[in-house]
Amino acid sequence: xxxxxxxxxxxxxxxxxxxxxxxxxxxxxxxxxxxxxxxxxxxxxxxxxxxxxxxxxxxxxxxxxxxxxxxxxxxxxxxxxxxxxxxxxxxxxxxxxxxxxxxxxxxxxxxxxxxxxxxxxxxxxxxxxxxxxxxxxxxxxxxxxxxxxxxxxxxxxxxxxxxxxxxxxxxxxxxxxxxxxxxxxxxxxxxxxxxxxxxxxxxxxxxxxxxxxxxxxxxxxxxxxxxxxxxxxxxxxxxxxxxxxxxxxxxxxxxxxxxxxxxxxxxxxxxxxxxxxxxxxxxxxxxxxxxxxxxxxxxxxxxxxxxxxxxxxxxxxxxx
Amino acid sequence: xxxxxxxxxxxxxxxxxxxxxxxxxxxxxxxxxxxxxxxxxxxxxxxxxxxxxxxxxxxxxxxxxxxxxxxxxxxxxxxxxxxxxxxxxxxxxxxxxxxxxxxxxxxxxxxxxxxxxxxxxxxxxxxxxxxxxxxxxxxxxxxxxxxxxxxxxxxxxxxxxxxxxxxxxxxxxxxxxxxxxxxxxxxxxxxxxxxxxxxxxxxxxxxxxxxxxxxxxxxxxxxxxxxxxxxxxxxxxxxxxxxxxxxxxxxxxxxxxxxxxxxxxxxxxxxxxxxxxxxxxxxxxxxxxxxxxxxxxxxxxxxxxxxxxxx
Numbered sequence: 152x153x154x155x156x157x158x159x160x161x162x163x164x165x166x167x168x169x170x171x172x173x174x175x176x177x178x179x180x181x182x183x184x185x186x187x188x189x190x191x192x193x194x195x196x197x198x199x200x201x202x203x204x205x206x207x208x209x210x211x212x213x214x215x216x217x218x219x220x221x222x223x224x225x226x227x228x229x230x231x232x233x234x235x236x237x238x239x240x241x242x243x244x245x246x247x248x249x250x251x252x253x254x255x256x257x258x259x260x261x262x263x264x265x266x267x268x269x270x271x272x273x274x275x276x277x278x279x280x281x282x283x284x285x286x287x288x289x290x291x292x293x294x295x296x297x298x299x300x301x302x303x304x305x306x307x308x309x310x311x312x313x314x315x316x317x318x319x320x321x322x323x324x325x326x327x328x329x330x331x332x333x334x335x336x337x338x339x340x341x342x343x344x345x346x347x348x349x350x351x352x353x354x355x356x357x358x359x360x361x362x363x364x365x366x367x368x369x370x371x372x373x374x375x376x377x378x379x380x381x382x383x384x385x386x387x388x389x390x391x392x393x394x395x396x397x398x399x400x401x402x403x404x405x406x407x408x409x410x411x412x413x414x415x416x417x418x419x420x421x422x423x424x425x426x427x428x429x430x431x432x433x434x435x436x437x438x439x440x441x442x443x444x445x446x447x448x449x450x451x452x453x454x455x456x457x458x459x460x461x462x463x464x465x466x467x468x469x470x471x
Numbered sequence: 472x473x474x475x476x477x478x479x480x481x482x483x484x485x486x487x488x489x490x491x492x493x494x495x496x497x498x499x500x501x502x503x504x505x506x507x508x509x510x511x512x513x514x515x516x517x518x519x520x521x522x523x524x525x526x527x528x529x530x531x532x533x534x535x536x537x538x539x540x541x542x543x544x545x546x547x548x549x550x551x552x553x554x555x556x557x558x559x560x561x562x563x564x565x566x567x568x569x570x571x572x573x574x575x576x577x578x579x580x581x582x583x584x585x586x587x588x589x590x591x592x593x594x595x596x597x598x599x600x601x602x603x604x605x606x607x608x609x610x611x612x613x614x615x616x617x618x619x620x621x622x623x624x625x626x627x628x629x630x631x632x633x634x635x636x637x638x639x640x641x642x643x644x645x646x647x648x649x650x651x652x653x654x655x656x657x658x659x660x661x662x663x664x665x666x667x668x669x670x671x672x673x674x675x676x677x678x679x680x681x682x683x684x685x686x687x688x689x690x691x692x693x694x695x696x697x698x699x700x701x702x703x704x705x706x707x708x709x710x711x712x713x714x715x716x717x718x719x720x721x722x723x724x725x726x727x728x729x730x731x732x733x734x735x736x737x738x739x740x741x742x743x744x745x746x747x748x749x750x751x752x753x754x755x756x757x758x759x760x761x762x763x764x765x766x767x768x769x770x771x772x773x774x775x776x777x778x779x780x781x782x
Binding site for chain 1: 542551
C-alpha cells in the first residue's frame with residue numbers, strides 16, 4: 152500500500168525544535184563545561200611539553216591532540232572516552248521521553264509521518280554534537296596557534312579536519328545506539344543505564360574479552376612452524392575481534408590521521424618492512440587509504456543502528 | 472447533512488485480542504457525536520484508526536472521503552485530535568508549544584502568531600500564554616489541548632476523554648467550549664466513560680461494549696428503545712392512592728411508588744397534562760409535577776442488565 156505525501160514533511164520543524172531544546176538544556180551546559188575543562192587541562196599539559204621540545208617536527212601542530220603527560224591522558228584519548236557519553240546524554244530519552252510526556256500522540260496527530268520525527272531527532276542531536284565538537288576543535292586549534300606561535304601546514308589542517316569528521320562519525324554510532332535503546336526501553340533511566348553498560352563494555356571490558364576469546368579461534372599447534380603460524384593467527388583474530396568495538400575503530404583511525412608516521416594498523420611481518428624508511432611520514436592520501444575501512448565501519452554501524460531504531464519505532468503503537 | 476466519517480466493519484486485533492470488532496459508524500457534518508462506554512471498550516482504538524495512527528485489521532474507514540491509512544497527511548491536516556492523556560513540553564511556554572504543533576501542521580508563519588492568539592483566547596488562556604506549561608493545572612492543560620486542536624481550524628475535532636481528570640466546574644466550562652465548536656460548524660467526535668457528563672452536549676451517541684457498538688442514536692431514541700418509555704414523570708401528590716388510576720392512562724407504561732405520595736410514571740409520551748387532570752379528579756393535593764429526562768447511564772445499565780439476563 153502506497154502512502155500519499157512526502158515522508159519528510161515537517162522534518163525541518165522537528166530538527167529546529169529539537170536542536171533548540173538541546174542547546175538550551177541544562178544537560179548541554181554540563182557537557183559543555185566538562186568538555187571545556189578537558190580541553191583546558193589537556194592543552195595545558197601538551198602545550199607545556201611541546202614548548203620544551205626543541206627537536207624539529209613537521210607535524211608539531213598535530214601533536215597538540217596526541218601528546219600526553221603521564222597522569223593526564225591526551226586530548227585524543229579523552230575524546231574517545233567522552234564522546235560516547237555526550238552522545239548517550241543527548242539520545243537516551245529521545246523517544247521514550249515523548250511517550251513519558253504523552254506528547255507523542257499529539258505530535259503524530261499533526262500532518263507528518265513518523266519518519267520525519269525520528270530522523271529529525273537524530274539529525275538534530277547529531278548536528279548538536281557536531282557543533283560542540285567543531286567548537287572544541289576550533290578552541291584547541293586556536294589555542295595552539297596562540298601559544299605555539301607556529302601556523303599549521305596545509306596538510307596538518309586537512310588531517311585535523313579529517314580527525315573532526317571521524318570524531319563526528321564516532322559520535323553518530325553512539326547516538327544511534329542511545330536512540331535504539333530509547334526506543335526499546337519505556338523508561339528513560341533504563342535506556343540510559345543500558346547505554347552506559349554498552350559504553351563500559353567497549354571502553355573497559357572489551358580488551359579483556361578479546362584476550363580471552365581470541366585463542367578459541369586458533370587450533371593447537373603441532374610443531375614450531377605451526378606454533379608461529381598460530382601466534383600470527385591469534386594476533387589476527389584478536390585484531391578482528393577488537394575492531395568490533397567502535398572505540399577501537401575510532402582509536403586506530405585517529406592514530407593514523409594524527410600520527411602520519413603510522414604505516415599500518417595491523418600485524419607487520421619483518422619481510423614487509425624491507426626497504427621501508429622507518430619513521431618517515433605517509434602522505435595524507437595514503438593515511439586515508441589506511442583508515443578507509445575504519446571510517447566505513449563507523450558509518451555502517453551508525454546507519455545499521457539507526458535503521459533498527461527506525462523500524463522499531465515505525466512498528467510501535469502510539470499508545471504505550 | 473453528509474457523512475464526514477464513515478466506518479464499515481472496522482476491526483482491530485492486537486495479537487489474539489480483538490479490541491474493536493466490526494463496528495459501523497456514520498457521523499454527519501456539524502453534529503456532536505459521542506463514543507461512550509467503559510474503559511477498554513475500544514473507543515480510543517477506534518479513534519486512532521480514524522486518524523491513521525494505528526493500522527486497520529479489517530473493514531474500511533473514510534474520513535472526509537479520504538482513506539486515513541493511505542492519505543494520513545491529508546486527513547490529519549483537516550482533523551484535529553486531542554488525546555486522552557494530553558501532554559506538552561513542560562519546559563516550553565503555552566505559546567511555544569502551540570507554535571511547534573502549528574509549524575508541524577504546516578500553518579503559514581505569517582498567520583501563525585495570530586491564530587495562536589485567537590486559539591488561546593477562545594479557551595481563555597490568553598493570560599497564561601507565556602507561562603511554562605509545567606506550571607499548568609489539569610484544567611488548563613485540557614484547555615491548551617483544545618487550543619492545540621483549534622489552531623488547525625479543523626473540520627472535525629476528535630476529543631478523547633475530554634473531561635477526564637477535570638472537576639465539575641471545569642467540566643461544565645469545557646463542555647461549553649465544545650458546544651461553541653458546534654456553533655462554528657465543526658463536527659465533534661468525543662469519547663467518554665462518564666455518560667452523565669457528556670450526554671447533554673451530544674446530538675447522537677454510540678454506546679460501546681467490548682469492541683462493539685451496542686446502541687446508536689439520539690439519547691431520547693435510545694431511552695425509548697431501551698427503557699420502553701421515553702419519558703419519566705415524577706408526581707408528588709397527597710391525599711389519595713393514585714397508582715391504579717395512573718396506570719390506566721393512555722401512554723403510561725408503568726407506575727411505581729418509591730414512597731407514599733411520590734409516584735414515578737414511565738410513559739411513551741409527555742402525559743403530564745393527563746396525570747395532573749387524573750390526580751385532581753381523584754381529589755389528591757398535587758404538590759409538584761416534573762418531567763425527568765432519562766439518563767444515558769440508566770439506558771446503559773438497563774440495556775446490559777437485559778443482555779445479562781438473556782444470556
